[in-house]
Amino acid sequence: MPKLKTEEIQVNFGPQHPSMHGVLYLKVTLDGEVITAADPVIGYLHRSMEKIFENRTYAQCIAIIDRADYMSAYFNEMAFVSAVEKLMEVDVPLRAEYLRVILMELNRIQNHALLYGTLGMDLGAVTPVFYGQREREKIFDLFELAAGYRMHPNYFRVGGVKEDVPEEFLTGTAKFCDNFAGWLEEYNTLLTGNEIFRVRTRGVGKIDPTWAINAGITGPLLRASGFKWDLRKNDPYSIYDQFDFEVPVGTQGDAFDAFWIRMAEMEQSLRIVKQALSKLPDGPIKAKVPLNVRPPKGEAYARIESPRGESAVYIVSDGSNKPYRVKVRAPSFLHIGCLPDMLRGQLVADAIALVGVVDIVMGEVDR
Amino acid sequence: MNPELVDKITRKFPDVAHDISLDYNVFFAPKDDYLRLAEFLKSEPDLAFDHCSDLCGVDYLDYLEVVCHLYSYKLGHHLCLKARVTREEPEIGSLTSLWSTCNFHEREAWDLYGIVFTGHPDLRRILSDDDQPGHPYRKDVPLENDEEWLLRDEKTAEDYGLPLGWERSADA
DSSP states (O other): OOOOOOOEEEEEEOSSOGGGTTTOEEEEEEETTEEEEEEEEOOTTOOOHHHHHTTSOHHHHHHHHTTTSTTSHHHHHHHHHHHHHHHHTOOOOHHHHHHHHHHHHHHHHHHHHHHHHHHHHHTTOOHHHHHHHHHHHHHHHHHHHHHSOSSOOOOEETTEESSOOOHHHHHHHHHHHHHHHHHHHHHIIIIITOHHHHHHHTTSSOOOHHHHHHTTOOTHHHHHTTOOOOHHHHSOOTTGGGSOOOOOOOSSOSHHHHHHHHHHHHHHHHHHHHHHHHHOOOSOSBOSOOSSOOOOSEEEEEEEEETTEEEEEEEEEOSSSSEEEEEEEOHHHHHHHHHHHHHTTSBHHHHHHHHHHHTOOHHHHHO | OOHHHHHHHHHHOTTOEEEOSSSSEEEEEOHHHHHHHHHHHHHSTTTOOOEEEEEEEEEOSSEEEEEEEEEOTTTOOEEEEEEEEESSSOEEEOOTTTOTTHHHHHHHHHHHHOOEEETOTTOOOOSSOTTOOSOTTSTTSOSSOOHHHHTTTSOOGGGGTOOTTHHHHHHO
16 A cells, blocks of 8 residues: 655644653654654753762762652662772672662662553553552652652762661561562553553564664663663672572563563562572671762773663762762663654654653753 | 783774773774774774763863763673863764764763764754853853853843843842
């Protein structure tokens, strides 16, 4: 059948649109219902975070970098703190490393639970978001026990963590681990097996691994395309080489695979939390490092596997107590750069599914 | 990274300086070699840098620096490529044709540091406003709201969307 050519129209998605996950503004050109071009406009949440760092001490930077990717604050802190630790060549005590891993993996579950809810909601299923929020709330309670704050904990320090966790945190986390497997099953019954959901996501926005690597796609999206790569496994940082977990990989590289990877990752994160809880050693929680650190002159680049992809921090130090330059590599920022190519040729309704599954947090994009 | 590979790069590009004081290898490329070296790093089978992890600008007051972190998924090694440009003529070749991810990185470096990447397909501002004066992350940009700096390109306060009489209210 010859392709019917219609008049091209331009549609504005956002910046105020419920499915744009924050303030993403997407100028989409449509030919009928098919997207022919897309131009993402970002910067609505730009707070000049990297410039602010240049005028703050390292301890103050940790509190600010929490607000970059506000859905997974522990990962921002971890990237920043490990870059400074590389600069200063600090050895972090083992208990602090374990506490960091427990909190980060809980944070990953929390982040993916949100994606599960919002992706369902984007595609018309209202119920999942309540299920997702139910578990997130429990994880936030645990964060509050550990750090005193729910979303922006400011808990990691150069050389360790702020303070030891209370006993209730450990018992609460163990209880959460026992219950979560059942909740995950509920998630899968509710959405993963849903016929409409599968039709809406299967075959949408297929990613080819060679293209994905060149375009800078990392994290769950890259794994969905069939490329088995996880920084925790392939280039281990912290103590991730001591845990036994698997890296889920997709086969088709479409939106459903990207979604399914998240569900499988929650399971693996749970495994890591359980192992870390059972092996948690006693001992100091912070190396002998002052709060107001002065790293030697030099630079460091530290990258970690955040729920969204490869998150990295590049620090240039001039020897003073303030960084000379901080660059945050935000995976969402680069994924937005790939959206025009991913959206071209898709139906306009599928754009919602794609933007949802890419999992964008604008705080990290605009910094 | 294997020392033999470092040798291989420095032999092919004698003008490229090498630094191992960090936990990763840093190569300082002269402006003219920058693009050729990047191409060599990507295409050579035993280097195979297929992932451009990060690219950013840094302002060292005397000069601007482009810092590019590369990684090879295939071989698992990491490298940092640097090039210097002058403040007066901040022009350097674009890596977008090698790694398409550099598109957004370079737009950001242009927006915040004013580094011009020749050959970039779409060099527009990305994070700041289209009518933002100057390049805000440069070190000579004042951190406070500096009237003299803001109005140095002879635009009026209204051009920047500031309310009339904002100078007076700041004094009060």
